Amino acid sequence: MKDVTKSFFENGKEFKVLEPLRFGLAERDFVCVVGPSGCGKSTLLRIIVGLEPPTSGQVLFEGQPIRADNPQVAMVFQSFALFPWLTVQQNVELGLEAKGTHPEERQRIARKFIEAVGLTGFEDAYPRELSGGMKQRVGIARALGIEPLLLCMDEPFSSLDPLTAQNLRDEILQLWSNPDLPPRAVLMVTHAIEEAVYMADRVIVLSSRPGRMVAELSIDLPRPRNRKEPEFYGWVDEIYSLIV
Amino acid sequence: MSNSHENVGRAVAVADFRSMAKVSVGQVLGLVEAIDEVGGVADVATISQEVDMDLDRLGPVLAAAEFLGLLTVEDGDVRMTDLSRKLLSASVRERKAILRRVIDDIPVFRMVLDAARQARRPLERQEVLDSIAARAGSHQAEDLFKALVYWGRYVELVQYDSRAEQLRLRSPSK
Numbered sequence: 429m430k431d432v433t434k435s436f437f438e439n440g441k442e443f444k445v446l447e448p449l450r451f452g453l454a455e456r457d458f459v460c461v462v463g464p465s466g467c468g469k470s471t472l473l474r475i476i477v478g479l480e481p482p483t484s485g486q487v488l489f490e491g492q493p494i495r496a497d498n499p500q501v502a503m504v505f506q507s508f509a510l511f512p513w514l515t516v517q518q519n520v521e522l523g524l525e526a527k528g529t530h531p532e533e534r535q536r537i538a539r540k541f542i543e544a545v546g547l548t549g550f551e552d553a554y555p556r557e558l559s560g561g562m563k564q565r566v567g568i569a570r571a572l573g574i575e576p577l578l579l580c581m582d583e584p585f586s587s588l589d590p591l592t593a594q595n596l597r598d599e600i601l602q603l604w605s606n607p608d609l610p611p612r613a614v615l616m617v618t619h620a621i622e623e624a625v626y627m628a629d630r631v632i633v634l635s636s637r638p639g640r641m642v643a644e645l646s647i648d649l650p651r652p653r654n655r656k657e658p659e660f661y662g663w664v665d666e667i668y669s670l671i672v
Numbered sequence: 673m674s675n676s677h678e679n680v681g682r683a684v685a686v687a688d689f690r691s692m693a694k695v696s697v698g699q700v701l702g703l704v705e706a707i708d709e710v711g712g713v714a715d716v717a718t719i720s721q722e723v724d725m726d727l728d729r730l731g732p733v734l735a736a737a738e739f740l741g742l743l744t745v746e747d748g749d750v751r752m753t754d755l756s757r758k759l760l761s762a763s764v765r766e767r768k769a770i771l772r773r774v775i776d777d778i779p780v781f782r783m784v785l786d787a788a789r790q791a792r793r794p795l796e797r798q799e800v801l802d803s804i805a806a807r808a809g810s811h812q813a814e815d816l817f818k819a820l821v822y823w824g825r826y827v828e829l830v831q832y833d834s835r836a837e838q839l840r841l842r843s844p845s846k
Contacts, residue, residue: 544764545764548768549768549824552833589729591706595702
C-alpha cells in the first residue's frame with residue numbers, strides 16, 4: 429500500500445474515507461486491521477483486492493498494480509456470498525471454474541479444501557441446509573481452493589453466534605499453522621479488538637473516519653493464545669486506548 | 673421392571689438427541705473451547721457471561737454437549753471430560769472419528785442406519801420419518817430427522833439428497 433487514499437464525492441463535495449495509508453504484507457504475515465465502525469476498514473480491503481480503485485496512491489501485489497481478477501488473492505465475506513442454488517461442492521468449485529481449472533482437477537481440489545474446513549459429508553448439501561458457521565466454512569474453502577498467496581477476510585465472524593465464531597477462529601488458526609496449505613499471508617478486517625489480538629501477528633489500528641493509521645503493533649504472544657492471560661488483556665487495553 | 677427402566681432410559685436418550693437438531697457442531701466445540709479457556713470448569717452463569725449468550729440460547733448447546741459426553745453439568749457447574757480434552761487436541765478428521773463413535777451408539781441413529789443397511793437401497797425421507805415416529809412419537813420425528821441428517825453428515829455416516837429426499841449410508845473418508 430503506497431500512500432493510498434479514498435474519498436467519495438457527492439454534489440461536488442468530497443467525503444474523505446481514508447487518509448494516506450502505507451503498509452506492507454510479507455510471507456507468513458497474519459495482519460488484522462481494526463478500527464471503529466465507519467472508519468473505512470472494509471473500503472480499504474476492497475481497494476486492496478482491486479474491487480475499488482483508490483483516489484490516490486497505489487496497491488502493489490508482487491511489484492505490480494493489483495487487479496480485481498488476480499487469482500492469487502482471495503476474499504472471504506462477512507455475508508458468506510454463497511450461491512443458494514449450488515451445493516457445497518459446486519460453490520467451492522466455482523472459484524476454480526473461473527480460473528479455468530479442468531473439471532476433474534476442480535473436483536479433487538474442492539474436496540481437499542472441503543475436508544480441510546471439516547465439511548466432508550456436506551458436499552451435496554445446499555447452503556439452506558447449513559448452519560452459519562458451516563456457510564462461512566464453505567466461503568473459506570472456496571477462497572482457499574484457488575490456492576491464493578493472499579487471503580483477505582472482511583469481518584468473517586461477525587454474522588456468527590459467539591460460540592460458532594470462537595470455534596471457527598481456532599480452526600482457521602489451525603489451518604494457518606499448516607505451512608503446506610495456502611495462503612502465504614492473511615489480511616483480516618475486524619471491529620473486534622479481542623479477535624484481532626487473538627489471531628494476528630500484527631495489528632494495524634485505524635482512527636475514526638477519515639481512517640488513518642494510528643498504530644501498527646506486533647503481537648508477540650505465543651500461540652495458542654489465552655484471552656484470560658494478563659498479557660493478552662494488556663494488548664487489548666492498549667488498542668482500546670488508541671481508538672477511543 | 674428392568675424393561676420399563678430400559679424404556680425410560682431410551683426415551684431420555686431419544687429426547688436428548690432431538691435437542692441436537694437445534695445446535696451446530698461449531699457451537700458445541702465453541703462451548704468446549706470456552707470452558708477449556710477458563711480452566712476446564714465453571715458455573716453456568718460464568719459461562720453464559722463469558723460467551724455472551726443468555727441461558728435460553730446456551731441451554732440447548734449445553735444439553736447437546738452433555739449428551740455427547742463432552743461436558744458434565746452438576747450443581748450448576750459445567751466441567752470438561754476426558755473425551756472433550758481429547759477432542760480439543762484432535763485434528764479435524766480425528767474429531768469426526770471421535771464424535772462418530774459417540775453418535776453411532778445413539779439408539780435412534782443406530783435404528784435408521786440398520787434399516788438402511790438392511791434395505792440395501794436409499795431410504796425415502798418419509799419412511800425414515802415413519803420409523804422414527806413409530807419409536808419416538810410423531811411430534812418428535814421432524815426434529816430427530818433433522819438431527820440425524822445434520823450430525824450423520826458431519827460424522828460421515830449418512831448422505832442425504834435433499835432434492836430427491838433420499839437418505840443413504842456413506843463410508844467415512846480415510
